[in-house]
Amino acid sequence: MSELPGIVVTGASGRMGQMLIRTVAASEACRLVGATVREGHDWIGRDVGEAMGGAALGVTVTDDALEAFSHAQAVIDFTSPAATVEFAGLAAQARCVHVIGTTGMGEDDLARIAAAARHATIIRAGNMSLGVNLLMKLTRMVASALDADYDIEIVEAHHNRKVDAPSGTALMLGEAAADGRGMRLADVRDAARDGITGARKRGDIGFSAIRGGDIIGEHDVIFAGEGERLVLRHVASDRSLFAKGAVKAALWGQGKKPGEYDMLDVLGL
Ligand SMILES: NC(=O)c1ccc[n+]([C@@H]2O[C@H](COP(=O)([O-])OP(=O)(O)OC[C@H]3O[C@@H](n4cnc5c(N)ncnc54)[C@H](O)[C@@H]3O)[C@@H](O)[C@H]2O)c1
Numbered sequence: 001m002s003e004l005p006g007i008v009v010t011g012a013s014g015r016m017g018q019m020l021i022r023t024v025a026a027s028e029a030c031r032l033v034g035a036t037v038r039e040g041h042d043w044i045g046r047d048v049g050e051a052m053g054g055a056a057l058g059v060t061v062t063d064d065a066l067e068a069f070s071h072a073q074a075v076i077d078f079t080s081p082a083a084t085v086e087f088a089g090l091a092a093q094a095r096c097v098h099v100i101g102t103t104g105m106g107e108d109d110l111a112r113i114a115a116a117a118r119h120a121t122i123i124r125a126g127n128m129s130l131g132v133n134l135l136m137k138l139t140r141m142v143a144s145a146l147d148a149d150y151d152i153e154i155v156e157a158h159h160n161r162k163v164d165a166p167s168g169t170a171l172m173l174g175e176a177a178a179d180g181r182g183m184r185l186a187d188v189r190d191a192a193r194d195g196i197t198g199a200r201k202r203g204d205i206g207f208s209a210i211r212g213g214d215i216i217g218e219h220d221v222i223f224a225g226e227g228e229r230l231v232l233r234h235v236a237s238d239r240s241l242f243a244k245g246a247v248k249a250a251l252w253g254q255g256k257k258p259g260e261y262d263m264l265d266v267l268g269l
């Protein structure tokens with residue numbers, strides 16, 4: 001019988017990193033074979049389960065990503081844009097499926113990931129949950145049914161440690177709304193209102209970001225017309241939602257041709 005796919009989790013000490021370690025270790029469909037952290041981190045050399053304050057998992061934390069990837073079939077990566085771009089090259093070298101949950105990437109980062117996807121299977125999504133990916137489909141559908149008499153506003157709320165705004169999810173929803181209207185988000189995006197902004201421009205898609213406490217992730221897509229308002233909402237109440245989606249993506253990616261995929265591909269939506 002062949003072995004289950006081996007998975008490395010990068011950024012193992014982070015909020016999502018720890019959730020991913022627990023999710024992969026508990027899965028019956030894959031094995032945890034590596035856990036990486038930043039250079040100089042005090043978890044290096046320790047068992048990752050013990051470093052997290054629990055039982056040993058038999059995996060020693062390392063900062064040598066390429067060495068860790070060389071024993072794996074997939075890498076699950078929820079870190080930072082700079083780290084993710086570097087890991088994309090290393091995962092391609094090690095011939096691992098690279099699942100990317102990291103958000104806040106700029107155009108240069110995305111171009112480098114696209115370059116890595118010429119040689120590797122990359123699955124990237126700003127949100128790995130089924131609910132948000134369904135919400136994207138609904139958003140596209142509603143945006144194509146309602147004309148620009150309905151102003152589209154995307155409101156997102158996250159915990160007070162989040163470093164990027166708008167969230168990756170808000171941008172995915174914005175892309176879906178723009179697509180539904182036959183537009184490019186870059187041409188209609190309004191993400192920075194402050195001061196005397198002037199009246200709202202017809203057809204723009206507005207973004208607002210709330211940051212506070214321990215909010216895991218909430219997104220509203222508002223279609224505001226004269227006399228009525230339609231609101232599509234997703235509320236995440238548990239980070240394991242994202243981790244389970246990422247594991248599903250890592251397993252789905254096994255044996256897939258090199259290229260860049262997303263959660264709509266994984267979920268068949
Ligand atoms: N796609 C999704 O479904 C989804 C869900 C939740 C979070 N996220 C995204 O995941 C990312 C991480 O979120 P978080 O809340 O876990 O943040 P976090 O700050 O708790 O964790 C990030 C971790 O990455 C580590 N890291 C950074 N550079 C590294 C490197 N070079 N090598 C190894 N580790 C490195 C940091 O030390 C940290 O431990 C963010 O971009 C966030 O928006 C995506």
Ligand SMILES: O=C(O)C1=N[C@H](C(=O)O)CCC1
Nearest residue numbers: 103126127162167168169217
């Ligand atoms: O906690 C975070 O950070 C999250 N990031 C993703 C985003 O930017 O949309 C998904 C939700 C949680």
